[in-house]
Amino acid sequence: MSGPGTLLLTGATGFVGRPLAAALAARGWRVVGTTSRADPPAVAGVAAWELVDLTDAAASRALVARTRPDALVHGAWTTTPGRFWSDPANLRWLEAGVALVDAFGAAGGRRAVGLGTCAEYATGDPSLDEATTLLRPATPYGAAKAALFHAGTAAALAHGVSFAWARLFTPYGPGEPPGKLIGSVARALAAGERVATTEGTQDRDFLYVDDVAEAVAALLESGVEGPVNVGSGEAVRLRDLIARVAALAGGADSIDLGARPRPPHDPDRLVASIARLSEEVGFRPAVSLDEGLARTVVAIRDETRRARTPNEEARP
Known part of the structure; x- marks a missing residue:
């Protein structure tokens, strides 16, 4: 899929969200970011902010009705350092993600990408592959992300939305949150x-955060559907x-x-197979x-x- 158009980016103030907003804007998208703060920080590439509690399904539906986005990149999640692996809030964010993708599809959205995690996978394979490695998460965080992948796929199919799931491995770079x-x-x-x-x-498999952002932006515009590992390999x-x-x-x-x-x-x-990312999306780290x-x-x-x-x- 090619832009530009209006793109709704959740998690725009986060570690990956900031460079992602800039990468998407550079490709011509009008990026609308979500925030839970009345005074959001300056983020390069964000054209407008929407103040919203994404864990409120009704608020998410109203957000989509207001912004009418052509595309959605959903990255917002609970990220409390030291807690997020087992935080009960993972369940609220799972429900929120399902409601958001459903609302986006019902409003006529065309293309959605969700940000997942390598923690969805069963471990033990030398290289974790989207097609052959089982999903067997060992934490509530990984389980909730895996559940959103499946539920988001269902919602997308119900509404005819093109849906991809970016499984991030280990982003790193300036501005890393505490605990990394x-x-x-x-x-x-x-x-x-x-x-x-x-x-x-x-x-482990590390990928510089600006490259992570470029990979997700490339995935969005590629039209590739389903899970795609985002790592260095x-x-x-x-x-x-x-x-x-x-x-x-x-x-x-x-x-x-x-x-x-x-x-x-x-x-x-935890090391990614990046065949889909490199061969189908056409992404190479810089x-x-x-x-x-x-x-x-x-x-x-x-x-x-x-x-x-x-x-x-x-x-x-």
Whole structure:
């Protein structure tokens, strides 16, 4: 599908939502963002804001009736650090997502993309594939996202909406929310603190957040339907990643590997098969892991410097 037109973007103030708004606007879409705040922050690419409680089904239907969007990208979800994996609010957001896709289809919307997660998958496969890997989520967060994939597909079929589901693996970059690995390590080292980590034997798939945004924008316009993994397709051992961040942040001797236990439901390997993304959507990442890590550490170092008091800034 090609734009431009009016696009409703939920989660526009989030970590992925911000660069996604800019990527969509650059492709010619008039982006209408949703917010729960009366004073939303400035987000490049958002042409207009709608103040709405998306967990209120009636409010979602009224939102769609007001904005009459041609396309929908639904990224809003509960993201409370340390809680979202098991937060009961996941169920409210599941209901909200179903109501939103249903309202969008009933109002004549044409194309919708939902943001899912690799946590929907059963683990154990060397590469997680949309067609062959089972969905067997181990957390309420993953289960609610998987349920929305199925329910959103049903709603889209009922209304003749073209529907795709972007399963995000591990986005990273400047502005990471609290609790994300790369940002947490870089911020602690920038503050001169020691960092306690797990043994770091897990393999993960990292994709720079601007590339994640471009991938979702490309998926929207491609017309490809169903689940599509959004990742790099490359496995990175966490202990190696931590070492690279520490070297960039100047704290290679300040990492205590193995000082923290692994959290529950923490699989050994989460790496995407990206055949659909590369071959059907035609997306290729623009930012390498080394470049992305360097950008992230520089941004966090600048953020830490700005947060210091004038007296602290003057110290040698």
